């Protein structure tokens with residue numbers, strides 16, 4: 067591969083086709099860092115709205131260092147992979163205390179921040195500080211698996227090292243950040259899962275294209291089977307308020323809020339599972355009286371079917387929930403649900419209830435069931 071020619075073909079294409087994204091207009095280290103963390107596992111087009119709202123609320127490291135986790139999780143709601151938001155907060159604390167709220171330019175110091183791996187450190191170092199550091203994400207791995215016609219899965223360490231070495235050797239000193247972004251943009255827009263070789267600015271440098279194997283690169287790893295889970299979730303309303311609880315540290319989605327419920331065990335119906343979960347989780351005896359909806363959602367390898375019921379108390383007239391499996395909880399007004407961060411499945415249940423004509427009756431403050 068002629069490196070100079072490759073670089074000039076790629077950058078010419080990027081100059082004409084790169085998307086106008088808010089962090090590209092003002093690429094200071096803080097903005098680049100937040101955008102890169104948000105973009106992990108998330109398409110850039112989706113990131114833009116979250117990024118703009120974030121910058122309106124926390125425009126710099128100083129404001130972020132004072133942020134409450136509760137507010138940050140709420141701002142992050144819907145982006146998924148909430149550990150990213152928690153790591154941003156941990157990093158903000160490190161940056162405030164160890165670096166005086168000045169983002170370090172040393173790639174090793176950037177890499178030492180919680181939640182920052184080789185890719186993010188390379189992206190911040192090259193885009194915000196103009197350093198010749200590679201930033202190899204899934205898009206760049208895919209592009210080079212084809213350019214170099216690599217016949218091993220990109221998840222293999224050796225493949226990543228080969229790609230990082232190749233990118234490092236190609237990075238032009240005058241535009242390292244643009245070069246890295248151009249590679250990622252090429253992977254997102256042209257050399258996507260289905261490569262559009264006819265539109266590709268670096269086609270002349272591509273071995274997989276020359277050999278007619280672009281569609282079979284990168285080599286796929288053996289597929290991991292999806293795991294299906296049945297869940298039951300209950301909406302319990304008392305005096306116009308609904309019961310929610312906050313997940314504990316160490317749980318999946320720590321710090322997020324939810325309606326009580328849990329997994330349907332073998333041999334149980336969703337209604338039985340829900341009655342059991344209410345007894346175990348909050349020491350309340352309830353009867354699921356009405357199916358609200360079924361919400362299907364996925365996270366990592368899990369495919370969840372969540373059966374949602376309105377529940378009625380069958381025990382004490384004015385019982386007090388005991389939160390055995392939550393950090394805290396309580397009854398809140400339906401309008402207040404918007405102030406709490408929920409995982410995607412529970413947020414979809416809330417959105418369903420907002421559209422459901424039956425729900426107004428459930429939340430009637432005079433009702434006692």
Ligand code: SF4
Nearest residue numbers: 257263266272275280
């Ligand atoms: S020619 Fe095709 S396979 Fe090769 S880099 Fe371009 S889009 Fe990807």
